[in-house]
Amino acid sequence: PITPLHMSTATSPPAPARGLALVARARVAALCGGAFLALALLALVPETGWAGPELARFARSSRRQQFLLEPLHPTCTNDVLEVHWREIATYSGHEHCGSLFLQPDLVAPPLVRFEKASSTSLYTLLMLDQVGVLNGSWPLTSEPFPGDCCGVPGNPAPIRHWLVGNIPGTSLRAGVVPGNRSTCVGRVRGALCAGDTVSHYLQPGHAGQPYASHPYGHFLFKQPGRHPVAFPAFDDEVVTNRFNWDYDHFLREYGLYPKAASNWMVIYHAAPGGKY
Secondary structure, three states: OOOOOOOOOOOOOOOHHHHHHHHHHHHHHOOOHHHHHHHHHHHHHHHHHHOOOOHHHHHHOOOOOOOOOOOOOOOOOOOOOOOOOOOOOOOOOOOOOOEEEEHHHHHOEEEEEOOOOOOOOOEEEEEEEEEOOOOOOOOOOOOOOOOOOOOOOOOOOOEEEEEEEEHHHHHHOOOOOOOHHHHHHOOOOOOOOEEEEOOOOOOOOOOOOOOOEEEEEEEEEEEEOOOOOOOOOOEEEOOOHHHHOOHHHHHHHOOOEEEEEEEEEEEEEEEEOOOO
16 A cells, blocks of 8 residues: 555655755755745745755855845835936936936035935945946947947946945934035034045046936945944045946955845946036
8 A cells, every 4th residue: 555645654855955955955945046936935944944064154144145146236116216417407306216407417426315214224325337338328229339439348248336344324314425424414513424435436527428327326225333434535536436346346355245235226427528
């Protein structure tokens, strides 16, 4: 007679072995971009009755490994990151999920507000250009611009346009221009009320063709601790130091993944003397 499954006398691997196998498969799935498969495999681990050190280490590292599951593409999050270009007077300067702005209007950095910010936490804001130089306008083309740009061979993206760390959550809840203490309001005062500028704001520039457009993203990250981080000071005097920036290494090094919120815009460029 066939023994029912629930009465099977076959021996199964011990719980630690089964748990280790599931964690190993989850790692492989994450490395291959299979986010949902990785999460499904991890969900099965408790069924083995095992919660060993390997699972604990994997869980601790999962926050730093979010880059495998969540690349920094220009997107809007459900928790709204408000970005307001206050210098724009002739049309709305509020950035919202792909708003179109004219490049000459973005001389000064924007005011940033995040209502969901924790009042006891610190945050890092990043403005990033991941498209760089195209042979035309995004999203109509993804063809690279033929030739070199700005003294470097090939496409200079990702380009670091702005980076400010140690921004108090209380400042973000009220609204602040990160790195600019004069914009701190109410009771939010002090040397760090607007955070520490790690890389100064760089106005979007020429995108290759005389007339072209492409997206820029603003990304907000919650810092893992409550104490200010000693971020490195980037050398912004030479603009090419911003090019081909390994943002992924930076974010992982300081444990900033996953992002707390993001917003994005499209900038239309014209060559000097050009017409819009």
